[in-house]
Amino acid sequence: MTVFASLTDQAPNHWRILAQEMVAPFARQIDREARVPPQVVTALRQAGAFASGFNRRLALPVTRSQGTGGDVATDQVPDQVAAALDHGALHQALGAASASVQGVLNVHHMGGSALAKWGSKAQKAQWLPRLTSGDMRCAIAMTEPQVGSDISAVQTRARPVAKGYALTGRKAWITCGDFADLFVLIASLPQGPTAFLLPRDAPGLTIAPIDDMLGCRGYMMADLILDEVFLLDDHLLGRPGFGASHVAVTGLESGRINLAWGCVGLAQAACQCAMRRAKTRQQFGGAIADFQLVQQMLARMTTDIHAAGLMCRSASVARALRQMDAAKQATMAKYFASQMVGRVTRDAQQIFGAEGIGPNTPMAMYHRDSRIMEVIEGTTQVLESMIARLALAEVPA
Amino acid sequence: MSESISAIAAFMTRSFDGAEIAPDQDIFEAGYGNSMFSMQLVAFVESHFGIEVDADDLDIDNFRSINRVASLVARKQSLVSA
Numbered sequence: 068m069t070v071f072a073s074l075t076d077q078a079p080n081h082w083r084i085l086a087q088e089m090v091a092p093f094a095r096q097i098d099r100e101a102r103v104p105p106q107v108v109t110a111l112r113q114a115g116a117f118a119s120g121f122n123r124r125l126a127l128p129v130t131r132s133q134g135t136g137g138d139v140a141t142d143q144v145p146d147q148v149a150a151a152l153d154h155g156a157l158h159q160a161l162g163a164a165s166a167s168v169q170g171v172l173n174v175h176h177m178g179g180s181a182l183a184k185w186g187s188k189a190q191k192a193q194w195l196p197r198l199t200s201g202d203m204r205c206a207i208a209m210t211e212p213q214v215g216s217d218i219s220a221v222q223t224r225a226r227p228v229a230k231g232y233a234l235t236g237r238k239a240w241i242t243c244g245d246f247a248d249l250f251v252l253i254a255s256l257p258q259g260p261t262a263f264l265l266p267r268d269a270p271g272l273t274i275a276p277i278d279d280m281l282g283c284r285g286y287m288m289a290d291l292i293l294d295e296v297f298l299l300d301d302h303l304l305g306r307p308g309f310g311a312s313h314v315a316v317t318g319l320e321s322g323r324i325n326l327a328w329g330c331v332g333l334a335q336a337a338c339q340c341a342m343r344r345a346k347t348r349q350q351f352g353g354a355i356a357d358f359q360l361v362q363q364m365l366a367r368m369t370t371d372i373h374a375a376g377l378m379c380r381s382a383s384v385a386r387a388l389r390q391m392d393a394a395k396q397a398t399m400a401k402y403f404a405s406q407m408v409g410r411v412t413r414d415a416q417q418i419f420g421a422e423g424i425g426p427n428t429p430m431a432m433y434h435r436d437s438r439i440m441e442v443i444e445g446t447t448q449v450l451e452s453m454i455a456r457l458a459l460a461e462v463p464a
Numbered sequence: 465m466s467e468s469i470s471a472i473a474a475f476m477t478r479s480f481d482g483a484e485i486a487p488d489q490d491i492f493e494a495g496y497g498n499s500m501f502s503m504q505l506v507a508f509v510e511s512h513f514g515i516e517v518d519a520d521d522l523d524i525d526n527f528r529s530i531n532r533v534a535s536l537v538a539r540k541q542s543l544v545s546a
Contacts, residue, residue, distance in 0.1 A: 184518075185518070185519045185522070186519065187519055187520075219499065304519075305519050305522050306519060306522035306523065308524070309522045311499060312499035312502040312503065313502065313503060313506065313522060316499070316503045317503075388511075389507065389510055389511035390511065391504075391507060391508060391511060393507065394503065394504065394507065453500070456500065457500070460478075460479055460481075460504075461478075463478070463481070463482050464481040464482050
Protein backbone atom coordinates (compact mmCIF):
# COMPACT_ATOMS: atom_id res chain seq x y z
CA MET A 68 0.00 0.00 0.00
CA THR A 69 1.28 3.45 -0.80
CA VAL A 70 0.85 6.88 0.73
CA PHE A 71 -2.16 7.50 -1.48
CA ALA A 72 -3.79 4.15 -0.96
CA SER A 73 -7.48 4.15 -1.61
CA LEU A 74 -9.57 5.60 1.15
CA THR A 75 -12.17 2.99 0.49
CA ASP A 76 -9.77 0.30 1.60
CA GLN A 77 -11.29 -1.36 4.62
CA ALA A 78 -8.24 -3.18 5.96
CA PRO A 79 -8.50 -3.06 9.74
CA ASN A 80 -6.22 -0.74 11.61
CA HIS A 81 -5.67 -0.25 15.29
CA TRP A 82 -7.34 3.15 15.46
CA ARG A 83 -10.44 2.00 13.63
CA ILE A 84 -10.80 -0.98 15.97
CA LEU A 85 -10.26 1.22 19.03
CA ALA A 86 -12.78 3.81 17.82
CA GLN A 87 -15.46 1.33 16.84
CA GLU A 88 -15.14 -0.88 19.92
CA MET A 89 -14.38 1.64 22.66
CA VAL A 90 -15.74 4.99 21.45
CA ALA A 91 -18.65 4.50 19.05
CA PRO A 92 -20.81 2.60 21.58
CA PHE A 93 -20.75 5.73 23.77
CA ALA A 94 -21.40 8.30 21.02
CA ARG A 95 -25.11 8.77 21.75
CA GLN A 96 -24.44 8.90 25.50
CA ILE A 97 -21.76 11.55 24.93
CA ASP A 98 -24.19 13.56 22.82
CA ARG A 99 -26.92 13.23 25.46
CA GLU A 100 -24.82 13.89 28.56
CA ALA A 101 -22.36 16.35 26.97
CA ARG A 102 -19.37 14.60 28.57
CA VAL A 103 -16.87 11.96 27.49
CA PRO A 104 -17.14 9.15 30.05
CA PRO A 105 -14.00 8.07 31.96
CA GLN A 106 -13.90 4.60 30.39
CA VAL A 107 -13.52 6.16 26.94
CA VAL A 108 -10.68 8.39 28.15
CA THR A 109 -9.01 5.36 29.76
CA ALA A 110 -9.28 3.35 26.56
CA LEU A 111 -7.74 6.20 24.56
CA ARG A 112 -4.91 6.53 27.08
CA GLN A 113 -4.15 2.82 27.06
CA ALA A 114 -4.10 2.79 23.28
CA GLY A 115 -1.60 5.65 23.14
CA ALA A 116 -4.00 8.05 21.43
CA PHE A 117 -2.89 11.03 23.53
CA ALA A 118 0.67 10.56 22.24
CA SER A 119 -0.35 10.46 18.60
CA GLY A 120 1.07 13.28 16.53
CA PHE A 121 3.92 14.00 18.93
CA ASN A 122 7.52 13.31 18.14
CA ARG A 123 8.22 9.84 19.51
CA ARG A 124 11.29 11.08 21.35
CA LEU A 125 9.05 13.25 23.49
CA ALA A 126 6.56 10.58 24.37
CA LEU A 127 6.63 8.05 27.13
CA PRO A 128 6.48 4.45 25.97
CA VAL A 129 2.88 3.40 25.54
CA THR A 130 1.27 0.04 25.09
CA ARG A 131 -1.34 -0.30 22.44
CA SER A 132 -4.07 -2.56 23.65
CA GLN A 133 -6.05 -2.76 20.45
CA GLY A 134 -5.22 -4.35 17.12
CA THR A 135 -1.95 -5.17 15.53
CA GLY A 136 -1.12 -2.71 12.83
CA GLY A 137 -1.97 0.35 10.79
CA ASP A 138 -3.13 0.73 7.21
CA VAL A 139 -0.02 2.58 6.09
CA ALA A 140 2.90 0.53 4.91
CA THR A 141 5.85 1.91 6.83
CA ASP A 142 8.36 0.18 4.58
CA GLN A 143 7.40 2.32 1.62
CA VAL A 144 7.29 5.80 3.10
CA PRO A 145 9.55 7.76 5.44
CA ASP A 146 8.89 7.29 9.15
CA GLN A 147 7.59 10.81 9.64
CA VAL A 148 5.12 10.39 6.80
CA ALA A 149 3.90 7.07 8.14
CA ALA A 150 3.48 8.65 11.57
CA ALA A 151 1.58 11.60 10.13
CA LEU A 152 -0.77 9.32 8.20
CA ASP A 153 -1.26 7.10 11.22
CA HIS A 154 -2.15 10.23 13.20
CA GLY A 155 -4.61 11.19 10.49
CA ALA A 156 -6.10 7.69 10.64
CA LEU A 157 -6.70 8.21 14.37
CA HIS A 158 -8.68 11.39 13.77
CA GLN A 159 -10.55 9.84 10.87
CA ALA A 160 -11.50 6.85 13.01
CA LEU A 161 -12.55 9.04 15.93
CA GLY A 162 -14.51 11.33 13.64
CA ALA A 163 -16.49 8.31 12.47
CA ALA A 164 -17.07 7.08 16.02
CA SER A 165 -17.73 10.36 17.83
CA ALA A 166 -16.97 13.85 16.57
CA SER A 167 -16.89 14.97 20.19
CA VAL A 168 -14.09 12.59 21.09
CA GLN A 169 -12.19 13.60 17.96
CA GLY A 170 -12.40 17.17 19.22
CA VAL A 171 -10.98 16.24 22.62
CA LEU A 172 -7.92 14.66 21.00
CA ASN A 173 -7.72 17.51 18.52
CA VAL A 174 -7.38 20.32 21.04
CA HIS A 175 -5.03 18.16 23.13
CA HIS A 176 -2.76 17.91 20.11
CA MET A 177 -3.20 21.58 19.20
CA GLY A 178 -1.99 22.76 22.58
CA GLY A 179 0.53 19.99 22.93
CA SER A 180 2.09 20.48 19.51
CA ALA A 181 2.51 24.20 20.21
CA LEU A 182 4.25 23.30 23.46
CA ALA A 183 6.38 20.65 21.76
CA LYS A 184 7.49 23.14 19.12
CA TRP A 185 8.02 26.30 21.15
CA GLY A 186 8.55 25.07 24.71
CA SER A 187 11.89 25.33 26.48
CA LYS A 188 13.71 22.12 27.32
CA ALA A 189 12.52 22.44 30.91
CA GLN A 190 8.91 23.01 29.86
CA LYS A 191 8.97 20.02 27.52
CA ALA A 192 10.48 17.84 30.25
CA GLN A 193 7.91 19.03 32.76
CA TRP A 194 4.75 18.75 30.69
CA LEU A 195 5.09 16.59 27.61
CA PRO A 196 5.48 13.15 29.23
CA ARG A 197 2.29 13.74 31.18
CA LEU A 198 0.49 15.01 28.10
CA THR A 199 1.57 12.19 25.82
CA SER A 200 0.67 9.56 28.41
CA GLY A 201 -2.76 11.14 28.75
CA ASP A 202 -2.29 11.74 32.48
CA MET A 203 -2.87 15.39 31.67
CA ARG A 204 -5.09 16.75 28.92
CA CYS A 205 -4.28 19.91 27.05
CA ALA A 206 -6.40 22.52 25.28
CA ILE A 207 -5.78 25.83 23.59
CA ALA A 208 -7.43 29.08 24.70
CA MET A 209 -7.42 31.85 22.11
CA THR A 210 -10.99 32.99 21.47
CA GLU A 211 -12.55 35.77 23.57
CA PRO A 212 -16.00 37.34 23.63
CA GLN A 213 -14.76 40.08 21.28
CA VAL A 214 -11.88 38.24 19.58
CA GLY A 215 -12.18 35.39 17.10
CA SER A 216 -9.80 34.79 14.24
CA ASP A 217 -7.85 38.01 14.84
CA ILE A 218 -5.79 36.60 17.69
CA SER A 219 -3.48 39.60 17.60
CA ALA A 220 -6.30 41.63 19.18
CA VAL A 221 -6.61 39.58 22.38
CA GLN A 222 -7.89 41.58 25.32
CA THR A 223 -6.81 39.22 28.10
CA ARG A 224 -3.94 41.09 29.73
CA ALA A 225 -0.73 39.68 31.21
CA ARG A 226 0.87 42.11 33.64
CA PRO A 227 4.54 41.56 34.55
CA VAL A 228 4.89 41.17 38.32
CA ALA A 229 7.63 39.89 40.59
CA LYS A 230 8.74 36.40 39.43
CA GLY A 231 6.02 36.13 36.83
CA TYR A 232 2.84 37.50 35.37
CA ALA A 233 -0.70 38.30 36.50
CA LEU A 234 -3.35 37.46 33.89
CA THR A 235 -6.83 38.97 33.78
CA GLY A 236 -9.52 38.53 31.15
CA ARG A 237 -12.01 36.07 29.69
CA LYS A 238 -11.57 33.30 27.15
CA ALA A 239 -14.73 32.12 25.40
CA TRP A 240 -15.89 28.96 23.63
CA ILE A 241 -12.89 26.93 24.74
CA THR A 242 -13.15 23.33 23.61
CA CYS A 243 -12.39 21.08 26.60
CA GLY A 244 -12.46 24.13 28.84
CA ASP A 245 -14.33 21.95 31.32
CA PHE A 246 -12.01 18.97 30.85
CA ALA A 247 -8.39 19.97 30.16
CA ASP A 248 -5.74 20.16 32.87
CA LEU A 249 -3.48 22.55 31.00
CA PHE A 250 -4.27 25.41 28.64
CA VAL A 251 -2.01 27.05 26.10
CA LEU A 252 -3.48 30.53 26.46
CA ILE A 253 -2.81 33.68 24.49
CA ALA A 254 -2.71 36.95 26.44
CA SER A 255 -1.41 40.38 25.65
CA LEU A 256 1.89 41.82 26.89
CA PRO A 257 3.32 45.17 25.85
CA GLN A 258 5.45 43.29 23.28
CA GLY A 259 2.32 41.77 21.74
CA PRO A 260 0.25 38.59 22.02
CA THR A 261 2.10 36.03 24.12
CA ALA A 262 1.47 32.38 24.94
CA PHE A 263 1.28 31.08 28.50
CA LEU A 264 0.89 27.66 30.06
CA LEU A 265 -2.10 27.89 32.36
CA PRO A 266 -2.77 24.94 34.71
CA ARG A 267 -6.43 24.32 35.46
CA ASP A 268 -5.83 24.59 39.20
CA ALA A 269 -4.22 28.05 39.02
CA PRO A 270 -5.74 30.31 41.73
CA GLY A 271 -7.93 32.99 40.20
CA LEU A 272 -9.11 30.83 37.29
CA THR A 273 -12.83 30.12 37.11
CA ILE A 274 -14.27 27.62 34.63
CA ALA A 275 -17.77 28.42 33.36
CA PRO A 276 -19.18 25.42 31.41
CA ILE A 277 -21.39 26.12 28.38
CA ASP A 278 -24.47 23.92 28.08
CA ASP A 279 -26.84 23.04 25.27
CA MET A 280 -24.47 23.36 22.32
CA LEU A 281 -25.94 22.57 18.87
CA GLY A 282 -23.46 19.78 18.16
CA CYS A 283 -20.25 18.15 19.34
CA ARG A 284 -21.73 18.37 22.81
CA GLY A 285 -18.92 16.26 24.24
CA TYR A 286 -16.46 19.07 23.56
CA MET A 287 -17.13 20.10 27.17
CA MET A 288 -16.90 23.69 26.12
CA ALA A 289 -16.39 26.44 28.70
CA ASP A 290 -15.41 30.03 29.22
CA LEU A 291 -12.26 30.66 31.25
CA ILE A 292 -12.44 33.66 33.55
CA LEU A 293 -9.06 34.90 34.75
CA ASP A 294 -8.87 37.24 37.72
CA GLU A 295 -5.26 38.17 38.49
CA VAL A 296 -4.10 34.61 37.81
CA PHE A 297 -0.45 34.45 38.82
CA LEU A 298 1.90 32.43 36.63
CA LEU A 299 5.60 32.01 37.25
CA ASP A 300 8.05 33.19 34.59
CA ASP A 301 8.58 29.62 33.42
CA HIS A 302 4.95 29.45 32.31
CA LEU A 303 5.57 31.84 29.42
CA LEU A 304 5.66 29.76 26.23
CA GLY A 305 7.99 30.91 23.46
CA ARG A 306 8.87 34.57 23.75
CA PRO A 307 6.85 37.72 24.44
CA GLY A 308 5.15 38.91 21.27
CA PHE A 309 5.30 35.55 19.46
CA GLY A 310 2.09 34.06 20.84
CA ALA A 311 -0.15 34.72 17.85
CA SER A 312 2.32 34.61 14.96
CA HIS A 313 4.13 31.43 16.00
CA VAL A 314 2.67 29.54 18.96
CA ALA A 315 -1.01 29.82 18.08
CA VAL A 316 -0.33 29.28 14.39
CA THR A 317 1.51 26.04 15.15
CA GLY A 318 -1.48 24.78 17.14
CA LEU A 319 -3.98 25.92 14.54
CA GLU A 320 -2.15 24.19 11.71
CA SER A 321 -2.23 20.93 13.68
CA GLY A 322 -5.88 21.47 14.44
CA ARG A 323 -6.87 22.11 10.85
CA ILE A 324 -5.37 18.86 9.58
CA ASN A 325 -6.79 16.88 12.51
CA LEU A 326 -10.23 18.36 12.01
CA ALA A 327 -10.17 17.73 8.28
CA TRP A 328 -9.43 14.05 8.95
CA GLY A 329 -12.20 14.02 11.54
CA CYS A 330 -14.64 15.41 8.98
CA VAL A 331 -13.73 12.61 6.56
CA GLY A 332 -14.46 10.04 9.26
CA LEU A 333 -17.77 11.64 10.24
CA ALA A 334 -18.83 11.85 6.60
CA GLN A 335 -17.87 8.21 6.03
CA ALA A 336 -19.97 7.12 8.98
CA ALA A 337 -22.99 9.06 7.73
CA CYS A 338 -22.49 7.85 4.16
CA GLN A 339 -22.21 4.20 5.17
CA CYS A 340 -25.43 4.45 7.15
CA ALA A 341 -27.12 6.04 4.15
CA MET A 342 -25.79 3.35 1.80
CA ARG A 343 -27.21 0.59 4.00
CA ARG A 344 -30.47 2.46 4.26
CA ALA A 345 -30.67 2.91 0.48
CA LYS A 346 -30.11 -0.80 -0.07
CA THR A 347 -32.71 -1.93 2.43
CA ARG A 348 -35.46 0.68 2.20
CA GLN A 349 -38.12 -0.58 -0.19
CA GLN A 350 -40.38 1.80 -2.10
CA PHE A 351 -42.43 1.30 -5.27
CA GLY A 352 -41.37 -2.33 -5.42
CA GLY A 353 -37.60 -1.90 -5.12
CA ALA A 354 -34.71 -0.61 -3.03
CA ILE A 355 -34.42 3.15 -3.09
CA ALA A 356 -30.73 2.66 -4.05
CA ASP A 357 -32.08 1.79 -7.51
CA PHE A 358 -33.57 5.27 -7.93
CA GLN A 359 -31.35 7.57 -9.93
CA LEU A 360 -31.95 10.62 -7.76
CA VAL A 361 -30.83 8.64 -4.72
CA GLN A 362 -27.86 7.39 -6.71
CA GLN A 363 -26.99 10.97 -7.50
CA MET A 364 -26.76 11.74 -3.79
CA LEU A 365 -24.72 8.61 -3.14
CA ALA A 366 -22.35 9.46 -5.97
CA ARG A 367 -21.88 13.01 -4.69
CA MET A 368 -21.25 11.79 -1.17
CA THR A 369 -18.76 9.12 -2.19
CA THR A 370 -16.82 11.44 -4.46
CA ASP A 371 -16.82 14.27 -1.93
CA ILE A 372 -15.44 12.01 0.81
CA HIS A 373 -12.77 10.59 -1.45
CA ALA A 374 -11.64 14.04 -2.54
CA ALA A 375 -11.44 15.30 1.05
CA GLY A 376 -9.53 12.20 2.09
CA LEU A 377 -6.96 12.74 -0.62
CA MET A 378 -6.55 16.36 0.45
CA CYS A 379 -6.01 15.23 4.03
CA ARG A 380 -3.37 12.73 3.00
CA SER A 381 -1.61 15.29 0.84
CA ALA A 382 -1.66 17.85 3.65
CA SER A 383 -0.33 15.36 6.19
CA VAL A 384 2.48 14.31 3.86
CA ALA A 385 3.34 17.96 3.12
CA ARG A 386 3.56 18.73 6.83
CA ALA A 387 5.58 15.62 7.61
CA LEU A 388 8.07 16.46 4.86
CA ARG A 389 8.05 20.15 5.79
CA GLN A 390 7.02 21.19 2.33
CA MET A 391 6.68 24.91 1.83
CA ASP A 392 3.00 24.70 0.95
CA ALA A 393 2.15 22.67 4.07
CA ALA A 394 0.23 25.50 5.72
CA LYS A 395 -1.78 26.15 2.59
CA GLN A 396 -2.56 22.46 2.19
CA ALA A 397 -3.68 22.14 5.81
CA THR A 398 -5.93 25.16 5.39
CA MET A 399 -7.39 23.88 2.12
CA ALA A 400 -8.01 20.42 3.58
CA LYS A 401 -9.93 21.88 6.52
CA TYR A 402 -11.76 24.32 4.25
CA PHE A 403 -12.91 21.59 1.89
CA ALA A 404 -13.55 18.80 4.38
CA SER A 405 -15.59 20.94 6.78
CA GLN A 406 -17.95 21.92 3.96
CA MET A 407 -17.95 18.42 2.51
CA VAL A 408 -19.17 16.89 5.76
CA GLY A 409 -22.10 19.32 5.79
CA ARG A 410 -23.12 18.28 2.29
CA VAL A 411 -22.74 14.59 3.06
CA THR A 412 -24.65 14.56 6.33
CA ARG A 413 -27.47 16.56 4.75
CA ASP A 414 -27.81 14.07 1.88
CA ALA A 415 -27.47 11.12 4.25
CA GLN A 416 -30.22 12.52 6.43
CA GLN A 417 -32.38 13.03 3.35
CA ILE A 418 -31.98 9.40 2.32
CA PHE A 419 -33.33 8.36 5.72
CA GLY A 420 -36.48 10.42 5.20
CA ALA A 421 -38.54 10.86 8.36
CA GLU A 422 -36.26 8.53 10.30
CA GLY A 423 -33.36 10.85 9.57
CA ILE A 424 -34.94 13.55 11.66
CA GLY A 425 -36.24 11.22 14.34
CA PRO A 426 -34.68 9.82 17.49
CA ASN A 427 -33.73 6.32 16.36
CA THR A 428 -30.81 6.94 14.02
CA PRO A 429 -27.55 8.85 14.51
CA MET A 430 -28.42 11.07 11.54
CA ALA A 431 -29.54 14.06 13.59
CA MET A 432 -26.37 13.87 15.69
CA TYR A 433 -24.19 13.62 12.58
CA HIS A 434 -25.95 16.60 11.07
CA ARG A 435 -25.64 18.73 14.23
CA ASP A 436 -22.00 17.74 14.69
CA SER A 437 -21.21 18.58 11.07
CA ARG A 438 -22.42 22.15 11.57
CA ILE A 439 -19.64 22.78 14.07
CA MET A 440 -16.87 22.01 11.62
CA GLU A 441 -17.15 25.16 9.49
CA VAL A 442 -16.93 27.35 12.57
CA ILE A 443 -14.00 26.07 14.62
CA GLU A 444 -10.28 26.29 13.72
CA GLY A 445 -11.06 29.17 11.39
CA THR A 446 -14.42 29.84 9.77
CA THR A 447 -14.87 29.00 6.12
CA GLN A 448 -14.76 32.68 5.27
CA VAL A 449 -11.53 33.34 7.19
CA LEU A 450 -9.92 30.31 5.56
CA GLU A 451 -10.95 31.52 2.10
CA SER A 452 -9.07 34.72 2.71
CA MET A 453 -6.01 32.84 3.98
CA ILE A 454 -5.96 30.39 1.07
CA ALA A 455 -6.26 33.19 -1.45
CA ARG A 456 -3.40 35.14 0.13
CA LEU A 457 -1.17 32.04 0.31
CA ALA A 458 -1.94 31.17 -3.30
CA LEU A 459 -1.34 34.75 -4.47
CA ALA A 460 2.04 34.72 -2.75
CA GLU A 461 3.08 31.79 -4.95
CA VAL A 462 2.54 33.70 -8.20
CA PRO A 463 4.90 36.51 -9.23
CA ALA A 464 3.26 39.85 -9.96
CA MET B 465 27.01 31.78 3.97
CA SER B 466 26.68 33.31 0.52
CA GLU B 467 24.60 30.36 -0.67
CA SER B 468 22.32 30.84 2.32
CA ILE B 469 21.98 34.52 1.56
CA SER B 470 21.05 33.79 -2.05
CA ALA B 471 18.43 31.23 -1.03
CA ILE B 472 16.92 33.50 1.62
CA ALA B 473 16.91 36.45 -0.76
CA ALA B 474 15.16 34.39 -3.41
CA PHE B 475 12.56 33.25 -0.89
CA MET B 476 11.89 36.81 0.25
CA THR B 477 11.69 38.12 -3.29
CA ARG B 478 9.15 35.40 -4.10
CA SER B 479 7.20 36.18 -0.94
CA PHE B 480 7.16 39.92 -1.52
CA ASP B 481 5.82 39.96 -5.08
CA GLY B 482 9.21 40.17 -6.77
CA ALA B 483 10.58 43.00 -4.65
CA GLU B 484 14.36 43.14 -4.49
CA ILE B 485 15.42 43.04 -0.85
CA ALA B 486 18.88 44.32 0.09
CA PRO B 487 20.81 41.96 2.42
CA ASP B 488 20.65 44.37 5.36
CA GLN B 489 17.24 45.86 4.64
CA ASP B 490 14.88 45.67 7.63
CA ILE B 491 11.89 43.81 6.18
CA PHE B 492 9.62 44.73 9.10
CA GLU B 493 10.41 48.44 8.87
CA ALA B 494 9.79 48.20 5.14
CA GLY B 495 6.34 46.77 5.88
CA TYR B 496 6.91 43.34 4.37
CA GLY B 497 6.70 41.19 7.49
CA ASN B 498 3.31 40.02 8.73
CA SER B 499 2.20 37.17 10.95
CA MET B 500 1.54 34.81 8.06
CA PHE B 501 4.97 35.51 6.58
CA SER B 502 6.66 34.97 9.96
CA MET B 503 5.72 31.30 10.13
CA GLN B 504 6.37 30.84 6.41
CA LEU B 505 9.89 32.10 7.02
CA VAL B 506 10.33 29.61 9.86
CA ALA B 507 9.01 26.83 7.62
CA PHE B 508 11.37 27.89 4.84
CA VAL B 509 14.56 27.94 6.90
CA GLU B 510 13.66 24.65 8.58
CA SER B 511 12.86 22.83 5.35
CA HIS B 512 15.55 24.41 3.19
CA PHE B 513 18.44 24.26 5.64
CA GLY B 514 17.40 21.25 7.71
CA ILE B 515 17.51 23.11 11.01
CA GLU B 516 15.03 23.39 13.85
CA VAL B 517 13.96 26.88 14.88
CA ASP B 518 13.03 26.80 18.56
CA ALA B 519 11.98 29.11 21.38
CA ASP B 520 15.53 30.40 21.93
CA ASP B 521 15.53 31.72 18.36
CA LEU B 522 12.30 33.69 18.77
CA ASP B 523 13.94 37.08 18.65
CA ILE B 524 12.67 39.50 16.05
CA ASP B 525 16.27 40.52 15.34
CA ASN B 526 16.97 37.02 14.01
CA PHE B 527 14.42 37.56 11.25
CA ARG B 528 14.83 41.25 10.53
CA SER B 529 16.89 40.99 7.34
CA ILE B 530 18.37 38.51 4.89
CA ASN B 531 21.76 38.76 6.62
CA ARG B 532 20.26 38.24 10.07
CA VAL B 533 18.38 35.14 8.93
CA ALA B 534 21.55 33.82 7.27
CA SER B 535 23.44 34.35 10.54
CA LEU B 536 20.78 32.42 12.43
CA VAL B 537 21.02 29.57 9.93
CA ALA B 538 24.82 29.51 10.19
CA ARG B 539 24.64 29.41 14.02
CA LYS B 540 22.12 26.59 14.00
CA GLN B 541 24.06 24.61 11.41
CA SER B 542 27.26 24.95 13.42
CA LEU B 543 25.45 23.56 16.46
CA VAL B 544 24.22 20.59 14.44
CA SER B 545 27.67 19.79 13.07
CA ALA B 546 29.48 20.39 16.39
